[in-house]
Amino acid sequence: MTLAVHIVGAGPAGCATALSLQKSAKELEQDISISLIMPNEKGLPAIGETIPPAASERLNELGLAHLLNDGHLECPGSISIWGNEEPGYNDLFFTPVGKGYHLDRNYFNSQMLEACRLSGIELLSESKVVDVTMEKSNCVLTLNNNGQSRAVHSDFVVDASGIQASIARKLGTARNEYDSVISLCAFYDAPKLNHARAHTLVSTAKNGWWYATRLPTGQVLVSMCTDVQTLKQEILDNPNNWFNQFKKSGWFYQTCKEHFQSDFIPPKQLHTRVAPSAILSNCIGKQWLAVGDAASSYDSMTSAGITKALDHGLYAGKAIANILIKNCKNELKEYQQRIFDDFNQYLKLHQQLYMAEKRYPDSSFWQRRMLG
Ligand SMILES: Cc1cc2nc3c(=O)[nH]c(=O)nc-3n(C[C@H](O)[C@H](O)[C@H](O)COP(=O)(O)OP(=O)(O)OC[C@H]3O[C@@H](n4cnc5c(N)ncnc54)[C@H](O)[C@@H]3O)c2cc1C
Numbered sequence: 001m002t003l004a005v006h007i008v009g010a011g012p013a014g015c016a017t018a019l020s021l022q023k024s025a026k027e028l029e030q031d032i033s034i035s036l037i038m039p040n041e042k043g044l045p046a047i048g049e050t051i052p053p054a055a056s057e058r059l060n061e062l063g064l065a066h067l068l069n070d071g072h073l074e075c076p077g078s079i080s081i082w083g084n085e086e087p088g089y090n091d092l093f094f095t096p097v098g099k100g101y102h103l104d105r106n107y108f109n110s111q112m113l114e115a116c117r118l119s120g121i122e123l124l125s126e127s128k129v130v131d132v133t134m135e136k137s138n139c140v141l142t143l144n145n146n147g148q149s150r151a152v153h154s155d156f157v158v159d160a161s162g163i164q165a166s167i168a169r170k171l172g173t174a175r176n177e178y179d180s181v182i183s184l185c186a187f188y189d190a191p192k193l194n195h196a197r198a199h200t201l202v203s204t205a206k207n208g209w210w211y212a213t214r215l216p217t218g219q220v221l222v223s224m225c226t227d228v229q230t231l232k233q234e235i236l237d238n239p240n241n242w243f244n245q246f247k248k249s250g251w252f253y254q255t256c257k258e259h260f261q262s263d264f265i266p267p268k269q270l271h272t273r274v275a276p277s278a279i280l281s282n283c284i285g286k287q288w289l290a291v292g293d294a295a296s297s298y299d300s301m302t303s304a305g306i307t308k309a310l311d312h313g314l315y316a317g318k319a320i321a322n323i324l325i326k327n328c329k330n331e332l333k334e335y336q337q338r339i340f341d342d343f344n345q346y347l348k349l350h351q352q353l354y355m356a357e358k359r360y361p362d363s364s365f366w367q368r369r370m371l372g
Pocket of ligand 1: 008009010011012013014037038039041047048049050051127128129130160161162163164166183223273274275291292293294300302303304305306307309
């Protein structure tokens, strides 16, 4: 009988898990029917776009390195003001493996999906999982497709639903949040951009930190990262207030103008995204596991979310094949240990970075982060 695995969410983590599982199942000469379940997200700009060379390596392992040759922009690194007035350069050109990129994120997501489709993975589009129940020998997912409900039976379910962790939460698993920043993002057209400079610019400010990055679409993304308390206090989701802070950001505003040669004006619209530092208390169960942001999510300052999604997806796919086909009982525990270990490493980095900025002792944003 063919085993059925359903993957809830078709972001980088869901797609990487699907491809890795399929490869492992082929190597073990076992048929597994793999389905990716995804809601309709047309029209929503996907945010989260810079990848380091390590992500290229993970794509290579998935047989997808060629995706970066088309429609994306090489990223030479970042220039940042963090902790002192001197701009610091983080160059990606000198790493021995691969290159960094600014992704066209919507296009990248669609490339990953297409790679899954071409390798025979079923795509259940316009479908959202609204319920899950675990039965003795399988899981039952309730799918909502344009108002129509239907049940699907699965031998193993993967929660790759991003920070919502839809499946894990429905199964009663707690999610521990250590911190959460909110990004208020504006897209600017930059028709005069030349190809010489594509560094990401980063700078701290009293109410949080800024980043600006060039996109392959000919736009520039400018983002203010703050927290919910500061956002409410300063009404930063008002485009005029946001823009006033941008103009007051000194080096950051001036360097954005020079690098991106855009006429910065108050944006018509701000896109809000949450980037929590959070982890599930339990990333595995008898017939399920969580992967990517559903399992653990990092602050956007690390630019590590996509790499982690690919890396953990590769691991998750192999682990599922080993447990379903070879009945290797320890596989899931080892997988979970890896997620926990990586998250502990990340927390140290988070603390180091926020502790390094001591120039705003009166700012409640920085005070909250100093508490660790
Ligand atoms: C402001 C910001 C900037 C960032 N910048 C970067 C960056 O520069 N570099 C980087 O590497 N990372 C960055 N990240 C993080 C990165 O975007 C994420 O870590 C990455 O997208 C995680 O991939 P994922 O597949 O786990 O989740 P997602 O990409 O979130 O995909 C999850 C999918 O699951 C779907 N889903 C949810 N619930 C259900 C359901 N019930 N049924 C079916 N489907 C469901 C969602 O619709 C979504 O499509 C940033 C994040 C933010 C917020």
